[in-house]
Amino acid sequence: MKTLQLTIITLFFLSTTLFVNGQVKTSMIEKRVDSVLALMTLEEKVGQMNQYNGFWNVTGPAPEGGAAQKKYNDLRKGLVGSMINVRGVDQVRAVQKIVVEESRLGIPLIIGFDAIHGYKTTSPIPLGEAASWDMEAIELSARVTALESAASGINWTFAPMVDISRDARWGRVMEGGGEDPYLGSEIAKARVRGFQGDDLSSVNTIAACAKHFAGYGFSESGKDYNTVDVGTSTLYNAILPPFEAAQKAGVRTFMNSFNDLNGIPATGNSFLLRDILKNTWKYEGVVVSDWGSIGEMIAHGFANDLKHAAEYAALAGCDIDMESSAYVAHLVSLVKEKKVPLALIDDSVKRILTLKFELGLFDDPYRYCDPEREKAVINSEENHQAVLDVAKKSIVLLKNDGNLLPLAKSGQKIALIGPLAADKNSPLGNWRLAADDNTAISVLEGMKEYPKNKLDYAKGVELIVGKTEFISEVNINTSDKSGFEQAINAAKKADKVILVMGEHGYQTGEGRSRAKLDLPGLQQELMQAIYSVNPNIVLVLMNGRPLTIEWAAENIPAIVETWHLGSQSGHAIAQVLYGDYNPSGKLPMCFPRSVGQVPIYYNHKSTGRPTIPAPNLVFWSHYGDEKNSPLYPFGHGLSYTSFLYEDLSISNDYKATAEIKVSVKIKNAGKVKGKEVVQLYLRDKFASVARPVRELKGFKLIELNPGEQKTVEFILGDRELGFYNNHGEWVVETGGFEIYVGGSSAATLQNQFELK
């Protein structure tokens, strides 16, 4: 046995040194994969398709009973191909050693982890980063996550989540790129590049995972894990594009979603996994189930028992079973009973082994396990600088009446109030499994870096009662107002009040849906009490989803959206409040006025009755008690300067060049340098399938000095002009189009052209 194992490893080592370029590498890997496959028993093949959690209960419910011993035994028997939630070079080395030295073939494990927005050094939540519209910054942030994860023994992250969502009730909006498929696709590519780099075998890169395939962001009523019922147009034009973009960017793995899509659970959905992903898109990477989602097909009412569920999943194209133990228990018999063809098992195993070769694990199973590297890379100064940079870029200035911001740097009395003002934990956000609690820079700490103002801090009110943790519900304080008085007194004496409010980091994320989107607990009451004694308030929002803040939008002069910004949160926020960084973030999701408007999104259809036909008539698409428009539209975000848009021109030579050129002039009309995200929206006026009232089809981030003007150009080709029809075919249709360019989805500068 031992001789066989050593022979294989030597062979692999030789093969990896022969790589000359991508082509050679691919064919060499194919050969090596085939040679390993030829040595494997059916049990060992199925073992590669089995993934176990580490030996504790971290990101989902763990199977009942003495699982640890069974897991050790299965590792020894070669019945485990990958693990999740094992981290740190010592732990990873320990599990790797078991399979390499004690299993028959010594095939190394892939080590996966939810490094979603950072590892120890935490980046802003992905929804926050999306607000930067800065693809280089987003890529760099993912690179930092990859660097630290890889240094800690991990070689696979379950990110990026590329689920489009129009529903802020869904807690996982914090993990995605927002509501728009175009922006979402650009972000998907940037994050895949950041995690995977150019060479997956480098010790600085890790495999990425596009998830959750598909439809998870459309869960009915925003309730996590809920059913998804969408038509072809929404599936193809809104849900699938970021996945396809990730696939084209070379993402090595996909994860299926928990939900059922039109009645078929995604885990056993061969239309999604087999027809679209593996056949139409010709995806050659690995598909992993979500945690326990194979077994959950029983609760869905789709599979009769675990064996039946394993059959469905394997036939559909799910290559790895995460924590259902369905494959390891039943796939061998399913093959023997001819219910699952051996060819499908071979196909899955080849995909998994290929990834192991690409990660360089056969070359050196311990390549991600260097303790010196772990010490040097984790929490390095460089990493903190990188996340600080993206944190600043993610902040969105929602409102700034009377130029209350930026704050003067001296001679001011500032009252800093709110349950999140000194919080060092919430800014770390939801998915920060490896980060140490209470390690974020708080707003209080950030503000103290500007010592020439007098700073008076009062918490005002507790947001949460009791402890908070990743897996449990949070308890909101709804009765204790004992801190109000001190906060009100501080506000009375201040020139300006900075109010830091929003959601605890554990109020968004998986399993964290909300039916109400207001400021939770007693925060609204405290805000109004403070306002009654001092209306010079800057509201600093810290939250993981759009909130309904209509009262604040009407009454509070300045509002800054800071999301959960990660390790460097307080520094980033203080630099924006004091004008050392001019904000340029733009909302990646609409802010609703009230929950009843949800799902609300800018790229909705027109309907047959879009406008009021005559005053007071009810027969149009509207609410009797609420406006149709959002409180803040998609793409909205202010700056400490202002930008003038003019001369929107179009050169229509589509027939000759298959592209339309659009150009527009933007001028910085204010007194400070600023960045602007120039956004282009398109409306296809009529089509064989009704198109949205406008759709983002291009954006450019530019920087302008005061008085400076720049011309920005966009090219619209087939990708921008076409859409998927109801047969899932990409079509570009002739007819009239309108173009809108500006600083948000409510842009009014308009032009049009005809596609002949």
Ligand code: NOJ
């Ligand atoms: C469940 C989540 O839906 C998924 O995103 C995550 O990667 C897995 N758990 C593993 O923790």
